[in-house]
Amino acid sequence: MLTLPPSKLPRVGTTIFTVMSRLAQECGAINLSQGFPDFDPPPRLVDLVAEHMRRGVNQYAPMAGWPALLEAIAAKVLDLYGCRVDPQASVTVTSGATEALFCAVHAVVRPGDEVILLEPAYDSYEPAVELAGGHAVRVPLRRPGFGVDWHRVREAINPRTRLLIVNSPHNPTGAVFAPEDLDALEDILRDNGVLVLSDEVYEHIVFDGRAHQSLLTRPSLVSRSFVVSSFGKTYHCTGWKVGYCVAPPGLTAEFRKVHQFVQFAVASPMQAALAQFLAECPGHARELGGFYQRKRDRFLELLTATPLRPIPTAGTYFQLADYSAVSEQPDVEFARALTREIGVAAIPVSVFSAGAPPERLVRFCFAKNDATLDAAGERLSRLVAPGGCR
């Protein structure tokens, strides 16, 4: 009998997104857990994919990305963030942001290196760090607003620190950076060689007149950062898994050494279609914040008829809610009960933290048709305080 070697990720199970989406399906619950829209990408974008397939765009794309898409991304970051990059040397198209995050970590993290994560942290960061032999150092975000405690970040930096991972707009909390956060980041990194991985997949989903604070707006940060985004979030096509990474040429060269053996190249018809769509419809991304703000506000209005207490969200398509008026259950149990008994699936927030003090918070995804949100709101209004789910 073969004895399996010890797991390389002993503390990792199946992701919460898989677990909760499966439970939602089993229970016939409205799935506000895993983050994805229940509506389609723009019809023109879908037509373009089919068109490119019919025109013969069906073989391997270039390893770094479809040239027209690399150029469209470079044009976009110049237009939005004033950052001029060479598309061939500094932009790489990846299989979703997930692959970009993994490749960036593996491009620079060596055994024994420390990587600072801000907690709660998106679930894929730490396993990538551990597989690279690195050690995740978690710095908690401040309560109640989930801002970054830059003083604690500064204190966590030492000669072993290789990388700092930041994420704005932030999943799961919906917190976003202000310009002062970038000031603090520049200040902290001035005298050391720490690199930055900036997860900006929700860059176009910011609310209430705020502007997204991309690291690409600051030259001193551009020179040491991998900036990652995802077309899945912006064009309602999470299932296509197309994302990208912008980094200076030296970092991009190392990034591509990993990317070429993890993925090699990304689906060519999607890349060709996205390149054309970005050029034809620049307004889509600009209107996304308003589009999702209306959904956030609708969902918040629905929550007023429930005992759930929303935590303000300034970006992303996620809304946190405090359920302490309803139940004393830990969040994983509460999320399961909510799915089974009320018929609405949500994500327990503790899964994004390691050993943080318990909080009574769940995350809802409001990237849904209004009818879905209304139906979820109606079900959530059956929650009663005090006591558990009925």
Ligand code: PMP
């Ligand atoms: N980072 C964050 C913060 C995310 O929320 C997600 C997915 N929702 C990803 C990365 C991964 O994006 P993709 O689906 O493009 O791999």
Ligand code: GLN
């Ligand atoms: N990022 C999505 C979320 O936060 C899920 C992506 C996934 O399932 N891996 O819900």
